[in-house]
Amino acid sequence: MIQKKITRLPKDPGPAAWNSILHPDEGYPTLEQDTTADWVIVGAGWAGLAAARRLTQLLPESDKIVVLEASRIAEGPAGRNSGFMIDLPHELNSDSYTGSNDRDLNSILLNRHAIDFAEQTAMEYDMPKAVFSRSCKVTGASTQQGIQHILSYAKHLAEIGEAFSVKNAGEMTAMTGSSFYIKGLQTEGGAMVQPAAFIRRCARGLSQRVSIYENTPVVELTSGDLHTLRTPKGAVKSKHIILAVNGHIQSFGFFPKRLLHVFTYASMTRKLTSSELSKLGGQSDWGILPADPMGTTVRKVSNYAGSGDRIIIRNLATLNQSLEAPQADMRRAKAMQDQSFKDRFPMLQGVDMEHRWGGRLCLSLNSMPAFGEIEERIWSACCQNGLGTVKGTLSGMAAAEQAVLGQSEWLNQFLEHDQPSKLPPEPFLSIGANMTMRWKQWQAGKEL
Numbered sequence: 001m002i003q004k005k006i007t008r009l010p011k012d013p014g015p016a017a018w019n020s021i022l023h024p025d026e027g028y029p030t031l032e033q034d035t036t037a038d039w040v041i042v043g044a045g046w047a048g049l050a051a052a053r054r055l056t057q058l059l060p061e062s063d064k065i066v067v068l069e070a071s072r073i074a075e076g077p078a079g080r081n082s083g084f085m086i087d088l089p090h091e092l093n094s095d096s097y098t099g100s101n102d103r104d105l106n107s108i109l110l111n112r113h114a115i116d117f118a119e120q121t122a123m124e125y126d127m128p129k130a131v132f133s134r135s136c137k138v139t140g141a142s143t144q145q146g147i148q149h150i151l152s153y154a155k156h157l158a159e160i161g162e163a164f165s166v167k168n169a170g171e172m173t174a175m176t177g178s179s180f181y182i183k184g185l186q187t188e189g190g191a192m193v194q195p196a197a198f199i200r201r202c203a204r205g206l207s208q209r210v211s212i213y214e215n216t217p218v219v220e221l222t223s224g225d226l227h228t229l230r231t232p233k234g235a236v237k238s239k240h241i242i243l244a245v246n247g248h249i250q251s252f253g254f255f256p257k258r259l260l261h262v263f264t265y266a267s268m269t270r271k272l273t274s275s276e277l278s279k280l281g282g283q284s285d286w287g288i289l290p291a292d293p294m295g296t297t298v299r300k301v302s303n304y305a306g307s308g309d310r311i312i313i314r315n316l317a318t319l320n321q322s323l324e325a326p327q328a329d330m331r332r333a334k335a336m337q338d339q340s341f342k343d344r345f346p347m348l349q350g351v352d353m354e355h356r357w358g359g360r361l362c363l364s365l366n367s368m369p370a371f372g373e374i375e376e377r378i379w380s381a382c383c384q385n386g387l388g389t390v391k392g393t394l395s396g397m398a399a400a401e402q403a404v405l406g407q408s409e410w411l412n413q414f415l416e417h418d419q420p421s422k423l424p425p426e427p428f429l430s431i432g433a434n435m436t437m438r439w440k441q442w443q444a445g446k447e448l
């Protein structure tokens with residue numbers, strides 16, 4: 001038997017802007033009594049909700065499924081991200097392609113499986129295109145160094161038989177309205193989401209069948225014939241548990257000294273006026289990923305349900321093993337993002353940022369997930385290694401399938417991974433990683 005007191009609860013700096021710009025949601029109750037369930041999922045992010053939905057497909061109606069979320073739905077990293085669901089490997093620098101083509105192909109296949117699942121979720125819960133749409137992925141370069149990244153990535157895509165097209169400066173301007181990008185690389189197979197709206201609608205759809213509790217952090221876990229999850233005002237006893245808390249799996253005492261807790265940061269403009277929109281030009285909705293992995297992600301979204309036309313900028317990554325980001329990192333992000341915005345959109349001088357925020361990612365040194373049955377009938381679907389909209393969906397689906405079916409064709413492919421490798425000791429880890437990231441950010445130069 002294990003008894004674990006949860007040492008830390010999630011804290012995300014700044015507002016979850018994608019959620020703040022939506023109309024208020026009626027929300028879900030807080031657990032305020034002792035209850036029982038057949039299945040409990042802890043965490044209502046991409047992994048938790050994918051696990052819940054897959055369980056509803058696999059289990060009989062009579063099985064009771066409960067989701068416990070520490071915060072409010074869509075207020076955590078799940079609703080704070082840039083909304084790119086990417087099927088292809090993230091890194092553009094061919095130096096990082098140490099693995100075989102087979103490994104890349106396997107990973108692409110699995111990523112597409114997760115994106116298909118998200119698409120089916122969007123269809124089942126009637127989500128409009130502004131919330132989920134299949135779209136191409138465009139990577140933009142603004143320097144010769146960025147172009148080299150794009151070309152080496154294109155070479156790798158050709159090797160594995162993936163289709164792509166190269167966009168010239170004029171085509172990039174026609175898309176973004178900005179003359180900042182001098183080359184682009186377009187691939188098919190991804191999707192774009194309004195992350196908070198997707199998570200909210202997914203939870204609302206699931207709530208017909210699943211009991212969801214918000215503002216209900218799990219503060220103690222005791223294993224047994226029936227496991228017990230204690231929350232500040234109640235408890236749930238359940239035979240099966242899926243922990244979908246990403247980096248906070250470490251706060252539950254699992255995977256110690258194996259997980260990297262990285263914060264990344266974003267800013268969102270106020271609503272753009274119609275005269276600003278005509279000054280900007282370009283398409284109404286687009287997203288650009290940076291050619292340099294340490295560069296800036298930019299999205300332009302058009303008005304959805306009164307939330308306005310806006311631009312969202314993301315950059316800066318910091319390692320914060322305490323799972324909290326200090327104000328100094330938020331200030332650094334603000335300065336960087338204001339500069340990135342100015343460089344790209346000189347025609348939008350005077351447009352302020354209405355929201356600034358940060359959020360957590362969980363990575364491992366060898367890019368492996370913290371996945372599997374970690375105690376009898378307790379599964380971990382954590383450590384998404386950055387691309388959590390896709391990898392989170394995948395690990396949630398995989399945990400549900402492993403728990404109910406034991407195996408399935410794609411699951412066996414997913415399970416072909418090692419455990420996250422051990423980290424170097426502190427303070428060397430944090431000093432070394434933050435210095436390396438600063439160096440790489442400096443090297444990214446104008447791509448920032």
Ligand SMILES: Cc1cc2nc3c(=O)[nH]c(=O)nc-3n(C[C@H](O)[C@H](O)[C@H](O)COP(=O)(O)OP(=O)(O)OC[C@H]3O[C@@H](n4cnc5c(N)ncnc54)[C@H](O)[C@@H]3O)c2cc1C
Pocket residue numbers: 006009010042043044045046047048068069070071076077078079080081082083084085086216217218219244245246247248264265266314358359360361362381382383384386387388389390391392
């Ligand atoms: C600014 C930013 C931009 C990003 N852009 C992208 C992008 O474009 N594409 C992409 O794929 N990824 C992106 N990400 C990463 C992505 O958001 C995460 O990887 C993803 O949210 C992970 O999903 P998850 O479900 O595993 O974890 P989370 O979304 O973190 O969900 C875990 C949930 O568990 C809850 N929880 C934790 N502890 C407890 C507890 N004790 N009791 C109850 N609940 C608990 C948390 O409150 C949280 O809601 C970005 C992240 C940030 C911050």
